[in-house]
Amino acid sequence: MLAACSKDKVNQPTALDSKFIDRILVERLWKRSVGDGDINLKLNLSSFVVDQLIYNIDGYGYLSVLDSQTSKILWEKELDEKVSGGLGGDNKNLYYTTFQGELVALNRETGDQNWRANLSSESIAKPASNGSLVAVQTVDGKLMTFGTEDGKLRWRYDSIGPLLSLRGTPSPIISQRYILTSFANGELLAFDNQTGQPYWKAIIATPQGRTELERLVDPDGQAVIDGDTLYTIAYQGKLVALDVLTGVEKWSKTYSSFNSVAFGFGQLFVTTSNGAVIAINPRNGSEIWKSESFKFRRLTSPFIYNQAVVFSDLEGYLHFLDIRNGKYLARKRPDGDGVMGELNIVGEKLIVLTRSGDLVAYKMFSDTEN
Numbered sequence: 553m554l555a556a557c558s559k560d561k562v563n564q565p566t567a568l569d570s571k572f573i574d575r576i577l578v579e580r581l582w583k584r585s586v587g588d589g590d591i592n593l594k595l596n597l598s599s600f601v602v603d604q605l606i607y608n609i610d611g612y613g614y615l616s617v618l619d620s621q622t623s624k625i626l627w628e629k630e631l632d633e634k635v636s637g638g639l640g641g642d643n644k645n646l647y648y649t650t651f652q653g654e655l656v657a658l659n660r661e662t663g664d665q666n667w668r669a670n671l672s673s674e675s676i677a678k679p680a681s682n683g684s685l686v687a688v689q690t691v692d693g694k695l696m697t698f699g700t701e702d703g704k705l706r707w708r709y710d711s712i713g714p715l716l717s718l719r720g721t722p723s724p725i726i727s728q729r730y731i732l733t734s735f736a737n738g739e740l741l742a743f744d745n746q747t748g749q750p751y752w753k754a755i756i757a758t759p760q761g762r763t764e765l766e767r768l769v770d771p772d773g774q775a776v777i778d779g780d781t782l783y784t785i786a787y788q789g790k791l792v793a794l795d796v797l798t799g800v801e802k803w804s805k806t807y808s809s810f811n812s813v814a815f816g817f818g819q820l821f822v823t824t825s826n827g828a829v830i831a832i833n834p835r836n837g838s839e840i841w842k843s844e845s846f847k848f849r850r851l852t853s854p855f856i857y858n859q860a861v862v863f864s865d866l867e868g869y870l871h872f873l874d875i876r877n878g879k880y881l882a883r884k885r886p887d888g889d890g891v892m893g894e895l896n897i898v899g900e901k902l903i904v905l906t907r908s909g910d911l912v913a914y915k916m917f918s919d920t921e922n
Contacts, residue, residue, distance in 0.1 A: 563848040565866060566827070574882040576860075577917040578872060581901060582623040583886075587614035589909030591889050598678055598893030599905050600641040606898065607660075609639045609648055610909055615663050618911060620898040629663040640679035640686070640723070645700055647679035647686055655679060655688050655696075657703060667703030671696060677723040678893075680731075685745055687724040687731050695724065695733055697748070707748030711735040722774045722812075732775060732796075738786060740775065742799060752799030756786045773812035773853060776820075778834065783820055785809045791822060791837065805837040816856030817875050823851040823863055829873060831861070841878040846871065855895040857902045858916045864891035870904065872916075886912040 587610030590597060600607040605626070606618045613631035618624065638648030645666060646658045653674050657666040673692040680687050685706060687697045693711040698704060724733040730751060734740040742751040775784035777796055785791045785807055792804040807824055814821040819840060820832040827847040831840040849865040856862075860872040860881055868890045872882040887906030896903040902914040 563826075565849045566845065566847045568869065568883070572880065572883060575879075576872070576881045578882045578884055578914050579917060580884070580886075581913040581915055583910055583912045584618060584623045584625070585909055586610065586616045586618065586625070586905075586911045587909045588612055589889075589892060589905075589907045591907050595636065595676060596678075596893045597635065597638055597905070599896055599903060599911070600639040600646060601896045601898055601903070602641070602660075604898060606896070606903060606911065607639055607641065607646055608905065608911060609635055609646075611635055615646075615658070620901060620903070620913065623913070627663065631663075636674045637676045637688075638678050640681060642681040642683045642686075642700060644683075645681070645686075647681060649675040649679065649688060653690075655686070655698065655703075657686070657700070669698050669703045669705065672708075675721070677721045680724045680726045682726045682728055682745075685726065685731075687726050687733075689721045689724055689733055691721060693735055693737075695731070695743070697731070697745075709741075709743065709748060709750075711739065712737055722772055725775060725777070732777075732782065734775070734784060734786070738789060740784060740794070740799075742796075754792070754794050754799040754801065756784055756789055756792050772810050776813045776815045778815050781834070783813045783815065783834065785811075785813055785822055787825060791820075791832070793834065793837065803837045805832075811851070811853035814854040814856055814861065816861075817859070819875065821854040821856070821861050821875075823854050827851055829854065829861065829863065829878065831875065831878065843873060843878040843880075845880065852891060853894070857895070857897060860916065862895060862902065864904075866890065868906070870914075882916075884914065886910070886914075 586608040590611035604620045609615045613633045616628040617626045634651045636649050636651045640647040653671045655669045672694045673690045675688050675690045695709040697706045731743045740754045782794045782796045788808050790804045791807045793802040809824050820834050827849050829843040852864045854861045854863050868887045870884040886904050889907040892905050892907045904912045
């Protein structure tokens with residue numbers, strides 16, 4: 553298992569324009585420490601947002617709840633254990649995973665432990681819950697589901713993994729009826745929540761080449777669903793549109809990405825493994841616009857905020873591009889150590905969790921230029 557295994561590492565990141573001036577106003581509203589974050593292990597811990605509350609956990613088990621309106625911490629708790637994945641949640645519980653291979657459920661109101669369950673190995677993706685079932689994907693290629701009330705194992709699926717894979721797994725998508733997730737062998741499956749039986753299986757990347765490095769395919773990003781269509785992408789694979797009920801392919805285009813796909817304003821957005829940012833027509837996969845201004849800057853997953861597509865890079869910069877044409881709108885640097893996990897929106901605020909353990913709120917005060 554590799555943290556990164558791409559020849560992109562030998563390429564020099566494109567230098568940013570030091571004379572760039574923001575074309576729109578993006579203001580930092582507040583910044584608050586929520587623990588020590590995670591710099592060394594490069595985890596993807598994310599905030600869990602409910603209404604105006606932002607729940608956070610750092611890599612050492614410091615749990616906190618923050619009011620996004622005032623930026624004040626409402627309560628905090630030291631759990632004193634090394635956290636590998638999180639933070640997930642539902643209407644009752646918060647969920648995280650540990651390097652000891654455990655899934656932990658906490659009371660969302662108090663932070664007290666409700667239950668703890670053993671996993672087949674560690675998990676570095678955040679657990680996903682529909683309120684009655686919580687699903688976790690482990691680094692050894694297992695999908696495990698547990699009852700949210702008692703923490704008992706409901707069912708488990710074992711994928712057949714490759715000899716070599718990226719160090720990462722996607723967080724499952726869970727509804728009241730099914731769970732969708734992809735595995736390091738390039739397969740994406742839809743499972744029945746009650747039985748664990750697959751509804752369908754789709755191939756989104758096929759290993760090719762003579763060496764294990766050349767044959768590496770791995771869909772680490774989370775898929776996105778719009779209506780009856782699911783969109784997902786894989787490293788050294790393809791961007792594919794699937795019928796969400798049957799898994800039948802509608803179209804596919806050759807792209808490579810470690811990241812999740814974003815959907816907004818009737819467009820798909822991807823950040824590729826070599827640093828291109830692309831807007832795509834979801835009906836047929838044709839490119840609407842493409843920016844190559846950030847080549848080899850190890851971009852994170854794209855995120856739609858206001859009328860901008862937002863992503864960060866290896867130096868901790870946040871970049872804002874116009875969703876209509878890819879025009880560079882603004883640049884911010886919440887943290888020199890980088891951005892961690894997923895971006896979030898609370899009201900009109902863009903919420904960013906940094907690797908050094910800060911939570912930062914931004915607000916875009918002006919529309920994109922014509």
